[in-house]
Amino acid sequence: MTTSSVSSVDDDVFAEILAQTRRFVRTAVVPREQEILDTDQVPDDVRAAAKDLGLFGYAIPQEWGGLGLNLVQDVELAMELGYTCLAVRSMFGTNNGIAGQVLVGFGTDEQRERWLAPIASGAVVASFALTESGAGSNPAGLRTKAVREGDDWVLDGQKRFITNAPLADLFVVFARTRPADADGAGIAVFLVPADAAGVEVGAKDAKMGQEGAWTADVSFSQVRLPAAALVGGSEDIGYRAAMTSLARGRIHIAALAVGAAQRALDESVSYAATATQGGTVIGDFQLVQAMLADQQTGVLAGRALVRDAARQWVDNEDRRIAPSVAKLFCTEMAGNVADLAVQVHGGSGYIRGVPVERIYREVRLLRLYEGTSEIQRLIIGSNLVKRAKSQR
Template structure:
């Protein structure tokens, strides 16, 4: 399997900052919070298209805005293996809750953790971990979705060292609430020196930053996304992440790969909820005087659902362990995301089928789940992109092992 770059994200190559005993208490607190405070209010979140403020504050109070931020900057300091155990819990309820603090811990926050200068970490990570700052990951564009190499947003260096950014982003999670945009922009065409993509820290209040109204989506009500426009936005040299102009592509790829394992775990948690709802319904709903769960075809659907959930849980835990050890940080995350997000789509479909007509009704949890999980196969890289990463990575590894590889690819340079 491909070996990780030991200089990237090396904090997770050492022992976890949180002991198993302490983590058990954290996980138990999150489990209690999800099951007793969030699950009963799922309909309120969906109908209001927002996470209530008291739940947001409660999430801050138990450290959920910074669970994956190292302790030296005020976070809980969970490694990815512990991270996914919480994601299994987050997936059990409305995905809007996790989305609320997901970018702080994941794709946006991890860019700073892994690539920021000491000054950038000192300035931003503590307020991010406390939930005082909401960070958004501004990568996706209308013409550059799953392949960041197609970025059109441009950053031009000025004589005084400032940078001026122009361009537009779309589908940016938490954009309407964001205080900081971790913004990717092209500084030159890709060449032999690198992909020419840099990443900048752009406060939301910077002149020229404009956030559109939040999108109306198929599902995941309460999780806000929006277009973000940068019109002659000027930032100082200190806004360049890592102080290096060619860091952006590698930062994006590393952050996205880590996030894929988290999303895979989230999918498993949601699949578990869909299975639990279906088993309970099958055991209590009757047809012809008998519970429908006694029908063999219903049992077969439940069996397929349970098999997918168990396989996904094992896979995501293995992928997380490989990430933490540094054994594989490229192929395993894509394998986990591909399988688990496709699996939860199948489980959600079967859950609606088990419920019959009731499963199509808006107030039934499996109807919401069916809509919510469709997005999981799109963000953090589509299923098609994951297949390219997996297949291409396996072939390149075989070529390296045999000595047959003679050229480099965009991924090799990253």
């Protein structure tokens, strides 16, 4: 497929990047899936191979040491990465996505110079610290506060479910600097080194799935930061940075869901073509074929939708409705496809060690993070009404 002209990576170069990523996933990661599940950790050699491929910075511009893929190319990569344990993508997902893109889009020149190259190389793991117990999909409810003291800022608050927190070198932290008013949401973003005094990372969470992808609470107690830690050098950048970064990330998550659904479909077709019931290959049963047909339809529809949403983002046609549509449809679709995959497998699909059992647990989270399905519906509906009002 032809990529947008705004991309800094030529189609032939990207084709090789995509091919290498596909080989990495299929030959280096898929055979290690059970090891990742059993140890709740991505092996060091797999992490090193991802670094060597440039995957920690594939969406970071080339001037800062990344591969420079645009979102049209990003989603093609994400569909390959979604084919295996989602923990592998999670290793470098925040570097390229919701954390890294805040710096790319809203950081000062000095902040980009300081952080983007080590983020792109994987020398620094960046973590996106937005979610709190009372503020998840909607950042407006943030309670973490940043108070100015002279030239410094003092940060206090607690974040929850922060991806890569136990491994992070840098936290991109969202904090309220004032109550929301006519001038804005009063939310700013700060760059907080993980070793700063007053930063404490809790024990890693025990989750339903996505073994190897570590999340944890992070508390900030009287963390003193210099003025240079304020992203963009402005208090009023934070909310817009959060919304923009999340919207872009939703298209990426949609693509990840398509990759996971494709894997569930492939496992289902392979099983249906070989397993027998009463001496008959189960794929010959029409009701099994109907389940496969529904899976295939969902995967193809999701792939087409996510590619279109990415194109609209890159071409700046729609950065509000399309990302939420893609995330809503594709993550719900992946859940349905995974459910059907377990059904096709019958009792064996419920047994640990069978890929579709892992996929079933892993994709459930995709409907929650970076905005729940309910939040996506609110975004889509409210923006449709707003658009109609503006055209009257």
